[in-house]
Amino acid sequence: MNLNQIELLRILQETQLNLSKAAEKMHIVQSAVSRQLQLFEEELGSPLFERKGKKLIGLTPLGKNVMAEIATINQAKLNIQSMASDYLDSNKGILHVATTHTQAKYFLPTPIQRFREKYPGIRIYIVQASPEQLIDQLHSHTADIAICTEKVDDDNKLITRHCYEWHHAVIMPRGHPLCTGELTPERLTTFPILTYSHGFTGRSTIEHAFQQRGLQLDIILAAADTDVIKTYVHFDMGVGIIARMAYDSQADADLGIRDLSHIIPKSITKIAYLKQHYLPLYSQHFIEELLIAAKDMKA
Amino acid sequence: MNLNQIELLRILQETQLNLSKAAEKMHIVQSAVSRQLQLFEEELGSPLFERKGKKLIGLTPLGKNVMAEIATINQAKLNIQSMASDYLDSNKGILHVATTHTQAKYFLPTPIQRFREKYPGIRIYIVQASPEQLIDQLHSHTADIAICTEKVDDDNKLITRHCYEWHHAVIMPRGHPLCTGELTPERLTTFPILTYSHGFTGRSTIEHAFQQRGLQLDIILAAADTDVIKTYVHFDMGVGIIARMAYDSQADADLGIRDLSHIIPKSITKIAYLKQHYLPLYSQHFIEELLIAAKDMKA
DNA sequence: TAAGGTTACGGCGATCGTAACGATC
DNA sequence: GATCGTTACGATCGCCGTAACCTTA
Numbered sequence A, B: 001m002n003l004n005q006i007e008l009l010r011i012l013q014e015t016q017l018n019l020s021k022a023a024e025k026m027h028i029v030q031s032a033v034s035r036q037l038q039l040f041e042e043e044l045g046s047p048l049f050e051r052k053g054k055k056l057i058g059l060t061p062l063g064k065n066v067m068a069e070i071a072t073i074n075q076a077k078l079n080i081q082s083m084a085s086d087y088l089d090s091n092k093g094i095l096h097v098a099t100t101h102t103q104a105k106y107f108l109p110t111p112i113q114r115f116r117e118k119y120p121g122i123r124i125y126i127v128q129a130s131p132e133q134l135i136d137q138l139h140s141h142t143a144d145i146a147i148c149t150e151k152v153d154d155d156n157k158l159i160t161r162h163c164y165e166w167h168h169a170v171i172m173p174r175g176h177p178l179c180t181g182e183l184t185p186e187r188l189t190t191f192p193i194l195t196y197s198h199g200f201t202g203r204s205t206i207e208h209a210f211q212q213r214g215l216q217l218d219i220i221l222a223a224a225d226t227d228v229i230k231t232y233v234h235f236d237m238g239v240g241i242i243a244r245m246a247y248d249s250q251a252d253a254d255l256g257i258r259d260l261s262h263i264i265p266k267s268i269t270k271i272a273y274l275k276q277h278y279l280p281l282y283s284q285h286f287i288e289e290l291l292i293a294a295k296d297m298k299a
Numbered sequence C: 001t002a003a004g005g006t007t008a009c010g011g012c013g014a015t016c017g018t019a020a021c022g023a024t025c
Numbered sequence D: 001g002a003t004c005g006t007t008a009c010g011a012t013c014g015c016c017g018t019a020a021c022c023t024t025a
Helices: A003-014 A019-026 A030-044 A061-088 A101-106 A109-118 A131-139 A203-212 A226-234 A281-298 B003-014 B019-026 B030-044 B061-088 B101-106 B109-118 B131-139 B203-212 B226-234 B281-298
Strands: A049-052 A055-059 A093-099 A122-128 A145-148 A158-166 A168-173 A192-196 A218-223 A239-243 A255-259 A267-274 B049-052 B055-059 B093-099 B122-128 B145-148 B158-166 B168-173 B192-196 B218-223 B239-243 B255-259 B267-274
Touching (some): A003 A061, A030 B061, A055 A061, A093 A131, A131 A145, A158 A281, A192 A226, A226 A239, A226 A255, B019 B030, B093 B131, B093 B281, B101 B122, B101 B226, B109 B281, B131 B145, B145 B281, B158 B281, B192 B203, B192 B226, B218 B226, B267 B281
Parallel strands (some): A093 A122, A192 A239, B192 B218
Antiparallel strands (some): A158 A267, B158 B267
């Protein structure tokens, strides 16, 4: 058993058990990986893969168990390398942040700018995705840190940290009936609603708030980001329920906004990362920066 | 980085950072390990060890962090090997059980005998030690499974399973005043007491029971095992507080026994093993056997 | 017949062993 | 001077690459 074989198994999973592609990824010829796999299975004494002819078509029960350990080893290997890099120069590195549109546009700009000033040597990649995808990306090491509001509490392989709290608000064209008068849950149900897609930016909290009252919103458009919602509110297709911080009093001057904190409970945006994943110092500082920005927002 | 280097670091810890001894354990010459360590540190870019001259005298901060990952990798490697062995022949293997005197003598014989009948190919090693040592042995992989009553709940790297409950009892020579009359905590404090050492066989439970009542036992002898206690009870040095199941009505016919369940709360004997440690099938069956024996005892 | 996998063999490099050389107690 | 670690160099063994072959969609 050696680390190259471990790496091979890991890559085989990434390549849908295709030896040729795995060889390519490892920058060696296909025959080499074929042999290494044979040697490894021979050493263990049992096959790790189900085969159809010569093709690998799945994992044996043993293979599945082994793969879990492989993942552990790989993580530990990466951690060692990260730790060592930290000691060499904690001002160089790459930070992969996965987040949703709302966070990327309305929360991250400030802390990221401040972080970049302090750590000019760190390259930051921001990947925008849905909350489910964010979590997948953490697991597949495509992202180091995820920032979002939904889902992350369910996964016990993640560490989540409370970042900031916020409320939803309703936006409507200037002069819209909802601009004035009492703002009740019941009244909201009488308008066509434009809001976030399932799994985005507190959508579940919105649903829950109305369900509990036995009410149902007439959601005629569900979008992954606020800009789309605003666009259709402009067209007077209905009223938009969005995150309060996504309203820009200057850019959105032609839209009215009213707070919904008395109707929809607060949402909590969290920072998440893999429990087993060693975060380089600069990543830890990045998180600090996020928390500072969250505090500032509150004040 | 490769697994031999990982293994080397692991063994260096076992040998108090002695390269020569590490080389011996790895069955290679000393110069080889010296070079491998250099290569590894070179690859990481920073030293892992504090040196005094050429001798290794301790770990650098980086080294400490790395060692934790090394342990993870090593565990995963062992797990893979265990899993593979299971598929080859789950009737061959070695089982290291660490336990205290009381369990080894009064609880384990039956389940072990039954286990041996079912799995004649498994060699069982029983190591007797103090509860603290048991836990150390789990961590150092000297033992696979520990069976004891104390301490194991504090360590969150362990999985503990409830095995059986039991009570303490008091033993005294036939004709001793305590053989008759009411058995109260207060009365017990009037006799010299012989019982277990700190950390053994529910000693903490005994202490606690009397402390809570504002009483203090006059413990004139503390032993790690029941036999020593019995011996001195024979000499009429005092009364013995022992685990109920350690009294053998035949062998101990010249000793009286009275139950203390109304005075000292029940103790719980547990089975413990490392959370990260894959237990071979036969080990899992061994645990089953223990649980069956525990149930039988109850009935 | 193209794509995926295996087998055979030669070459190269990583790692070992021998051995001679510090350094520290 | 005994123990522990480093350095130099030749030898070996493991792993890769080439290339021919096998199998299945």
